[in-house]
Amino acid sequence: MASKEVLAIVFLSILLHGAVTTKVVDGANVIDRCWRGQPNWAANRQRLAACSVGFAGKMRQNRGPGVIPYTVTDPGDDPVRPRPGTLRYGATVLGGKVWITFQRDMHIRLAQPLFVKSFTAIDGRGADVHIAGGAGIVLHRVSSVIIHGLHIHGCRSQPEGLAVRPGGAVQPAGGMDGDAIRLVSSAKVWIDHNSLSRCEDGLLDVTVGSTDVTISNNWFFNHDKVMLLGHDDGHAEDRRMRVTVAFNRFGPSVNQRMPRIRHGYAHVVNNVYLGWKDYAIGGSMGPSVKSQGNLFVASAAADNKKVTRRMPVAGREWDWASIGDSFLNGAVFKQTGSRVRPNYNKHQAFAAASSNQVKSLTKDAGVLRCSVGSAC
Template identity: 85%
Template sequence: MGSKELVLVFLFVLHGATANIHGANVIDRCWRGQPNWAANRQRLAVCSVGFAGKMRQNRGPGVIPYTVTDPGDDPVRPRPGTLRYGATVLAGKVWITFQRSMHIRLAQPLFVKSFTVIDARGADVHIAGGAGIVLYQVNNVIIHGLHIHECRTQPAGQVVVPGGAVQPASGMDGDAIRLVASSKVWIDHNTLSRCEDGLLDVTVGSTDVTVSNNWFLHHDKVMLLGHDDGHAADRRMRVTVAFNRFGPNVNQRMPRIRHGYAHVVNNFYDGWRDYAIGGSMGPSVKSQGNLFVASGADNKKVTRRMPVAGKDWDWHSIGDSFQNGAFFHQTGSRVRPNYKKHQAFAAASADDVRLLTKDAGALMCSAGSAC
């Protein structure tokens, strides 16, 4: 066999290996195997599934490309080139990329406007040591490829919000990402850890959200779906939690749901101390094809209902895998997500979850090669 034939065989094997890696992870299979992904970044917008659906409104000739060149942050008068200028101030549909790897310390929460994509592929971008990201009454937002960690409550101050107004920054308590009254949001391939409060909160009537391919680790209260027990508007909340990795060193809220509906599918739970999936106010949960690995003898139970009297809630486990004595307490009836065609996807076997989630979190991608 000549050198040309050997090269062709190698490329064939490499392509097959890449396809196998992405496997049944329908999101990654949509874009990651393409060497020209950096030249066609907007393809990502049609790769989402679950309740967020396809993010087609975030692509097209009217989208403004914006490159972050400056890691600095002025929360009141953002400079062109900074993340805050592109995510909050710049008008229209915006697709944000990063010129290089950088560490950004947000002086106040970053308020992201509607029709904005934060796409950190190709750079190692950390938002850390300061405030986190807030989506307040917005829609059609994608957050992809960030490392977010060590977020803390910041001293009182002013911050610019979408539309240009400057207002007091209050009521922000150290979340990595918080959604407030927002819809059609896709949070994908981020690595989140060690923040003061939650890593991801979906609250105050937010709905049609997909949380996929993220890595949540080294944290207590991971993910909250639903504002509080008295906020009945969260009954319409619908969230897909798919292909994520939880752990190591996580405690609870993966997720904790109030009122609404969560489809929790093909996630890897690498231990927990208190519980994995919890809730109050009668939410519905479809747990499907997940891998639950209990971390010790203290608590092998996956679920927690608050109060325990929620015996008629619709919580079902379908095709989940349980290791180290983990178990799921099922109640009520099976409630399907009733996805529309552009939201639907096939759940993989729990046997494939380790492979499906092995690249969860922010990816190391280089332009000109498969990611």
């Protein structure tokens, strides 16, 4: 991307989002309104678990008197024999329901992928935590997981090695391509307020039958292939996949897959898109997409103004609808088929805001600056 175009997109981002603030919570962002205005958020961290919406629903199984509080004090990583105090020990080895926080700012380089167990919340609020320069995070056949408040960047595929898995077995950890976060056959997962960029492969993959996932309030930037929903064209199990993509900021310097969907259903709502090169939303194998109340800003110098890209397969039906989206710089969305509703239950449902509210809804996307004793 030309340097002048990058500067133009950065300037547009500033205009859209304004100065960074952690004090004022936009009333239409139902997730942030639920917890951010409370000065005592650090004394009641588990309140966050009741604030999720979309297909993940409320994460109430991650809260309660049986949850073990665990503090990361050591940024080191031994993938085979994790030490108490490290992130891997709390996220993989420690039994029961766990709520993980961080004692201080830290940079963690994972020597092998971090396999997170079920009923785990990783909560970076109050510290500046970077998972960077090594492997990424894997959710493999787990449920009820929250990942909140982490900088994840520079993830790379690692040489073949061993890593402990949930339950204590030490197994080969090969086959990981350098994703920031990968979901494999997992359900009821909430990814919220993280900043993700510059990884070797994807920033976020939801694959192999994973479903009931909410991806909200994240900032995705400086990356090619951003988000993949669905393993491959031949994996029919992903037809049951349901993912909510809400209140996120895409860009600057993003190329494609925001998201790319195979087979399943995606509700893409109240996000801002600050340019793309190939496409913003794409798919194959006839997925259903409801794009609602988003703001699509095509790059001024880009040849491609099309928001969507379909990779057609004969005999597949496409139900892609744009409802209340806004388009700038010539952006255009091609609709096909019927409007398919997400059919949320009462624990998942939320009201979509108008696209003219998106710049305020997403101004604090990514990691928040939270201090104990003041509103986040």
